[in-house]
Amino acid sequence: MEAEIISIGTEIILGQIVNTNARFLADQLRQLDIDAHWQTTTDDDPKHIQAAIKLAQKRAQLIFICGGLGPTPDDQTMASTAAAIGVELALDNEQWQKIQADFIARKTKMMPENIKMAYYLKGGQVLSNPTGMAIGAYLNHQEHTYVVLPGPPREFKPMVIQSLLPLLRQQFSNGKAIYSHNLHFLGLPESQLMDEIEQSLNNAGLDDVLATSYVQPGEIQVRLTIRDVTRAQAIQRLDEAKRAVVKHVGQYCFGIGEDITLAGQVVKLLQERHWTITGAESLTGGMFQSMICSVPGASKVFNGGFVTYAAQAKVQLLDVPQAVVDRYGVVSAQTARAMAEGCQKKMGAEVGISFTGVAGPDDLEGQPAGTVWIGIAIKDQPTQTKQLHLSRKMATRQWIRQRSVQMGLLFTYWALQNKTN
Known part of the structure; x- marks a missing residue:
């Protein structure tokens, strides 16, 4: 089975967004033993969309056309697909009524162009959109199968999983488990x-x-x-x-398993113990605490924390001894330990984690960019400190900060796992 994925969007061509849909779809197809040997990206120009589809017809039986199903003038995918394969568009009256009802419920003026989201390829099947208004289409026509899907990932993925995959399994299953x-x-x-x-x-x-x-x-x-x-x-x-x-x-x-994140795993372990966590961040500027808060249910394990960017803030807010800063500097195991223990004590949490180091690009206290200390204070355990020497080749400020947070989450996960064992 030969398949091709055509991604539509000028914003993809210009590099303004990352095309995560193609990767997701290709992975789903692989699990069905369907090979997407070709992936094409084109802008919103109808001529380019039609040209991409006609090229795909020469080398693939199963053709996916993704993106451009909205109501704006540059959303031309459904009409361009119909023109390329020589079929008409049909209006799904049920979906059109839903769209109108949605605008009425939101007390929002509806433009005439919104009807575009209720059209599909005549003779095919409607792919329902669990999280949006624009429907997709599934059409077997002559020697090809055409699938038209929306662009926004929050609509794309649910439509693929709930509406598309059952049809693909039914039509293209080769009996291989x-x-x-x-x-x-x-x-x-x-x-x-x-x-x-x-x-x-x-x-x-x-x-x-x-x-x-x-x-x-x-x-x-x-x-x-x-x-x-x-x-x-x-x-x-x-x-x-x-x-x-x-x-x-x-x-x-x-x-x-599926839908696993490291932050989610840390929150899960904390919830199992009915523990709370807090943080004291310097170079990461609150990024660690933001990651914890991104997990549903984080309010049960996180009450608050600290961003102590300057040395004096560490002393005033966390009670880091001035003598420690003066003797060892802020980029040190001693300061990381004092920060972790300080935030843990201030918030009354079972777990306190700290980040201090050099995000760059300049050196600090004679330490190069990418030098990071992480402190982890856990109830009834000795405080741990860990040093990172992050690659100078990849050492942009943002990369260093993100990598520090990832490793901080991993160290916390390890520490909590050891507590379990």
Whole structure:
């Protein structure tokens, strides 16, 4: 099965947004044993959209056209697709009524162009939009199958999962069973991690399990996949594979499954203990606390924290001894320890974490950019401090700050796990 993904959007062409939809869709297709060998990106010009579709017709049976289903003048995807394949558009009256009712409920003036979101490819099926107004379309026409999908990821992903995948499984299932598990890692370079995983699978006699990696912000996601076996066999082999991998590199694995985040795992561990966490941040400027607060239910484990950017703020707000700052400097294990213990005491939290270091680009206290100290104070445990020497080759200010937060979350996760064990 040959498939092509066509992504529509001038903003993608100009580099104003990242095309996450194509990656997501390609991954979903892979799990169905459908290969998307071609991925094309074009702007909103109808001539370019039609040209992309006509080219795809020459090399793919299954063609996805993604983006450009809104009501604005530059949203021409549905009409351009219809023109390229020689069919008409049809109005879904039920969806049109929903759109009108939505504008009335929101007391918002509706423009005539909004009716565009209720059109689909005549002769095809409507793909319902669980989170938006613009419908998609699924059409078998002559020797091709065409799928038209919206652009915003919050609409795209639910439509793919809920509306599209059942149709693809029904039409293109080849009888091959594909099973997989996702593992989430942080703390090892991707190449080293994958070498370790391949070694662990080979040593365990699990050559039939395929391991693939996907580098994402804040983690490396590894998918273990097995195919052409029964469900019972797949469960057994994947469980064996997970045990082998975790035994080998489990220290760097912070979760198994879908929709796992490191911040979410930390919050989960805190919730299980009915503990709270606080933070004292210098170079990261509140980013760690923002990550904690991004997790649903964070209010149960986080009451507040501190951003103490200047040395004097550390002394005044956290009771870091002036003598410690004078003797060791702010970029030191001693200051990180005092900050972690200070915020923990001030907020009455079971866990206090601190960040102090050099975000760059200039040196500070004779320390180069990328030098970071993290302190972790946990109830009834000695305070830990850990130093990071982040790569000078990648040492932009933002990268150093983000990496510091990621490693701080990982160190906290490790510390909480050790408490459990």
